Amino acid sequence: MTTSRRLKQIHLAAHFPGVNNTTVWSDPQSGSHIEFESFVRLAKTAERAKFDFFFLAEGLRLREQAGRIYDLDVVGRPDTFSVLAALAAVTEHLGLTGTINSTFNEPYEVARQFASLDHLSGGRAGWNVVTSWDAFTGENFRRGGFLPEDQRYARAKAFLHTAQELFDSWRGGELVADKESGVFVADAAAGEFAHRDAHFDITGRFTVPRAPQGRPVILQAGDSEEGREFAAATADAIFSRHGTLEAGQEFYADVKGRLARYGRARDDLKVLPAATFVLADTDAEARERAADVRRLQVSGQTAIRFAEQLWNRDLSAYDPDGPLPEIDPLPGENTIAQGRASVRMYRDPVGTARQWRELAEARGLSLREVIIEVTGRQTFIGSPATVAERIDHLVQHDASDGFILVPHVTPGGLDEFADTVVPLLQERGVFRTEYSGPTLRDHLGLSTPRPGTLRAPAAS
Amino acid sequence: MAKGDAGMASAPGIHLAVALEGAGWHSAAWREPRARPGDLFTAGYWTDLVTEAERGLLDFVTIEDSLGVRSSHEPGAEFRADRVPGRLDAVLVASRVAPRTDHIGLVPTGIVTHTEPFHLSKAIATLDYVSRGRGGWRAQVARRPADAAHFGRRDPGVLASEDLLAEAGDYIEVVRRLWDSWEDDAEIRDVATGRFIDRDKLHYIDFAGEWFSVKGPSITPRPPQGQPLVTVLAHAAPAYRLAQRSADVVFVTPRDAGDARAIERELRPEGEGGPRVFADLVVFLGDTAAEAARRRDRLDERAGEDYSSDALVFTGTAGELADLVLEWAEAGLSGFRLRPAALPDDLETITRRLVPELQLRGVFRTDYAERSLRERLGLARPTNRYAEV
Numbered sequence: 001m002t003t004s005r006r007l008k009q010i011h012l013a014a015h016f017p018g019v020n021n022t023t024v025w026s027d028p029q030s031g032s033h034i035e036f037e038s039f040v041r042l043a044k045t046a047e048r049a050k051f052d053f054f055f056l057a058e059g060l061r062l063r064e065q066a067g068r069i070y071d072l073d074v075v076g077r078p079d080t081f082s083v084l085a086a087l088a089a090v091t092e093h094l095g096l097t098g099t100i101n102s103t104f105n106e107p108y109e110v111a112r113q114f115a116s117l118d119h120l121s122g123g124r125a126g127w128n129v130v131t132s133w134d135a136f137t138g139e140n141f142r143r144g145g146f147l148p149e150d151q152r153y154a155r156a157k158a159f160l161h162t163a164q165e166l167f168d169s170w171r172g173g174e175l176v177a178d179k180e181s182g183v184f185v186a187d188a189a190a191g192e193f194a195h196r197d198a199h200f201d202i203t204g205r206f207t208v209p210r211a212p213q214g215r216p217v218i219l220q221a222g223d224s225e226e227g228r229e230f231a232a233a234t235a236d237a238i239f240s241r242h243g244t245l246e247a248g249q250e251f252y253a254d255v256k257g258r259l260a261r262y263g264r265a266r267d268d269l270k271v272l273p274a275a276t277f278v279l280a281d282t283d284a285e286a287r288e289r290a291a292d293v294r295r296l297q298v299s300g301q302t303a304i305r306f307a308e309q310l311w312n313r314d315l316s317a318y319d320p321d322g323p324l325p326e327i328d329p330l331p332g333e334n335t336i337a338q339g340r341a342s343v344r345m346y347r348d349p350v351g352t353a354r355q356w357r358e359l360a361e362a363r364g365l366s367l368r369e370v371i372i373e374v375t376g377r378q379t380f381i382g383s384p385a386t387v388a389e390r391i392d393h394l395v396q397h398d399a400s401d402g403f404i405l406v407p408h409v410t411p412g413g414l415d416e417f418a419d420t421v422v423p424l425l426q427e428r429g430v431f432r433t434e435y436s437g438p439t440l441r442d443h444l445g446l447s448t449p450r451p452g453t454l455r456a457p458a459a460s
Numbered sequence: 461m462a463k464g465d466a467g468m469a470s471a472p473g474i475h476l477a478v479a480l481e482g483a484g485w486h487s488a489a490w491r492e493p494r495a496r497p498g499d500l501f502t503a504g505y506w507t508d509l510v511t512e513a514e515r516g517l518l519d520f521v522t523i524e525d526s527l528g529v530r531s532s533h534e535p536g537a538e539f540r541a542d543r544v545p546g547r548l549d550a551v552l553v554a555s556r557v558a559p560r561t562d563h564i565g566l567v568p569t570g571i572v573t574h575t576e577p578f579h580l581s582k583a584i585a586t587l588d589y590v591s592r593g594r595g596g597w598r599a600q601v602a603r604r605p606a607d608a609a610h611f612g613r614r615d616p617g618v619l620a621s622e623d624l625l626a627e628a629g630d631y632i633e634v635v636r637r638l639w640d641s642w643e644d645d646a647e648i649r650d651v652a653t654g655r656f657i658d659r660d661k662l663h664y665i666d667f668a669g670e671w672f673s674v675k676g677p678s679i680t681p682r683p684p685q686g687q688p689l690v691t692v693l694a695h696a697a698p699a700y701r702l703a704q705r706s707a708d709v710v711f712v713t714p715r716d717a718g719d720a721r722a723i724e725r726e727l728r729p730e731g732e733g734g735p736r737v738f739a740d741l742v743v744f745l746g747d748t749a750a751e752a753a754r755r756r757d758r759l760d761e762r763a764g765e766d767y768s769s770d771a772l773v774f775t776g777t778a779g780e781l782a783d784l785v786l787e788w789a790e791a792g793l794s795g796f797r798l799r800p801a802a803l804p805d806d807l808e809t810i811t812r813r814l815v816p817e818l819q820l821r822g823v824f825r826t827d828y829a830e831r832s833l834r835e836r837l838g839l840a841r842p843t844n845r846y847a848e849v
Binding site: 025026034035036040058059060061062068069071072073074075076077078079081082083085086088089090104105106108109112113116117119120121122139140141142143144174175177179182183184185186188190191200201202203204205206207208209299300301302 | 488490491492493495497498501502503507526527528529539541542543544545546547548549551552553555556557558559560574575576577578579582583585586587589590592606607609610611612613642647649651653654655656657658659662671672673674675676677679680681762
């Protein structure tokens with residue numbers, strides 16, 4: 001291959017299918033979402049395909065709609081730390097990352113858990129810092145829902161910074177463990193810390209020596225102005241929802257453009273949109289399959305529940321195969337759905353309902369068909385060659401640095417991608433054929449942070 | 461090995477657990493010739509130890525934990541260059557070891573005083589999933605002000621009070637309710653109605669106590685054992701009450717057989733029901749009693765102080781330890797949790813000398829028979845407190 005500039009290397013991650021309607025549990029191939037075998041299967045597929053990392057999301061209260069537990073999607077998840085630690089035993093290279101909330105935890109405990117995970121995995125830990133704050137989730141915690149929404153990023157920043165200080169409280173090399181002289185620790189200050197800000201006032205000694213990666217890889221998912229700034233200041237990778245060329249390029253340029261302000265290089269933050277995929281031998285077959293998958297993802301019952309989230313009222317009397325409701329959404333605070341981030345996307349419910357009706361009218365769509373149309377379509381649809389080309393195109397044209405792939409079937413949903421698309425990406429010379437090092441930082445091309453190089457979080 | 465097979469379907473006779481702590485329970489253990497102090501923070505070290513315990517057919521291992529440095533027995537003790545300076549999170553260590561073992565129970569310590577019962581409940585439930593029914597938890601309070609300062613949220617006054625134990629009782633109650641908050645058959649995958657779960661089989665726990673309230677249900681379905689094994693270490697009456705109310709297994713610290721009998725009667729006045737009682741013993745073992753004593757002296761000399769413990773310290777041969785174990789078992793104890801003074805030496809003497817000795821005497825299993833940890837201890841899989849009969 002002769003190209004004037006070096007091709008960008010693609011980063012890929014495997015997202016364990018989540019508790020939303022993207023995950024098709026009615027598929028005959030669909031296995032357990034909680035038995036360990038399912039996690040092992042996906043992680044081993046990802047490692048066989050030389051993926052950068054495995055990712056597990058978290059939600060700390062079961063979702064509800066109209067005051068009852070939401071029962072149409074997969075329900076139930078494991079504990080993030082326990083599963084990632086167990087997966088470290090059955091994989092050798094794969095990064096092991098998960099979401100851990102910064103509101104319903106304390107920095108000392110989380111820092112200890114991530115530093116432990118990094119040791120136990122030989123340097124493969126990654127932390128997606130999320131900032132949910134709602135009182136609904138807070139009801140499960142002794143600390144309660146104490147945080148006003150406008151403080152969630154302030155606390156998240158303080159939380160992460162405090163955790164980083166704890167990671168850095170060991171600089172590395174303090175453990176001598178010399179049996180003869182009897183000196184185990186060379187430095188009396190090892191692990192000492194004292195942190196005080198508006199959120200945390202803690203002092204003492206951190207009890208986990210410096211981890212293989214120094215600090216775990218930090219992931220961030222916020223798309224708001226504050227979220228982007230937080231990521232630019234502190235994250236190693238940012239998730240996004242911008243999977244198309246134009247939207248992706250805009251997001252990519254925006255967040256990469258923020259890095260210099262924090263003394264960081266463009267490569268210090270990877271942009272990794274979440275993406276779904278449907279493969280088949282030909283593009284036409286893949287499109288057919290994709291339409292089938294969408295119908296499985298949006299059952300009639302699911303369509304009604306989705307419409308209720310916009311309408312903010314009970315629509316159970318409506319027929320999913322009939323027209324959209326003629327009544328308008330209830331204005332004001334959305335009270336029907338809880339424990340879901342997506343409802344906040346509907347900033348103008350009446351306007352959105354009008355758009356949906358126009359769409360239904362123009363194309364003769366039923367309520368269910370409208371929901372299929374307007375809620376998340378698959379990112380990559382096509383033959384392996386088409387999908388490989390598309391992924392490579394998006395990365396080489398700076399719409400992303402790679403993708404977090406979300407299979408729609410657990411646990412085998414990544415197998416086809418691993419077997420057919422990955423070899424094509426490798427042939428193109430844009431995806432690794434062997435891991436270059438043992439740590440997640442190695443896979444992502446990130447340097448190992450030196451202790452004492454933390455910058456104070458910007459005041460907010 | 462017919463002897464002892466009568467009665468319970470579980471293993472004959474005596475239950476044996478080992479308490480894993482850093483390089484061993486003696487503070488100078490890391491300086492022993494076979495110690496691996498440079499590996500204490502690696503997965504391989506812990507996997508090797510638990511694999512050795514499994515080779516010895518032990519019931520379970522416990523893994524010690526604390527939220528601060530415990531470099532000395534004195535409260536507020538300062539930095540010591542000659543002590544192991546920290547540890548990995550015990551629940552993560554247990555989870556990391558689980559896929560590499562097949563039979564042995566895994567019982568990490570989880571501190572209650574500064575942590576969230578919701579998180580701990582799902583962490584132990586998940587340990588039970590990744591170990592396929594071998595998970596447990598040793599609940600422990602944290603009284604040290606230095607640990608509290610790592611969190612900055614507790615009034616130091618509460619740390620010394622009996623409130624801490626009462627709070628631990630509430631904490632265990634919440635953890636147990638959360639394990640039951642999903643009925644076993646809650647997942648239905650009913651394509652006709654589009655429902656993944658029968659939400660009538662998920663339950664709010666609605667716990668409201670003096671120290672916290674928790675709504676539920678858990679985000680994690682009911683674990684394989686239903687209720688993973690809950691254990692506590694108890695030295696005196698207030699903690700005995702907690703153990704009676706909340707634990708499946710209680711570790712106690714008798715000084716002799718008579719003391720063991722008295723403690724067992726206090727904990728299980730009816731003889732039936734109540735927690736299984738295990739005696740804790742720190743063990744310094746050797747081929748001869750003299751060699752065991754020499755090992756202990758050597759360790760004490762290096763530490764610069766005589767070893768002392770809340771539990772009885774046994775120094776002698778595996779045969780002598782077997783004698784003691786049988787004598788105390790006669791007093792009514794279910795089992796023993798041995799704390800090896802130095803690793804791997806005392807662990808290997810347990811698995812390679814003590815266990816064969818007990819097998820010869822017909823009081824210890826010669827193979828693993830049961831699938832779950834509860835089963836091994838003769839504990840039924842509990843019915844769900846929320847299920848309608």
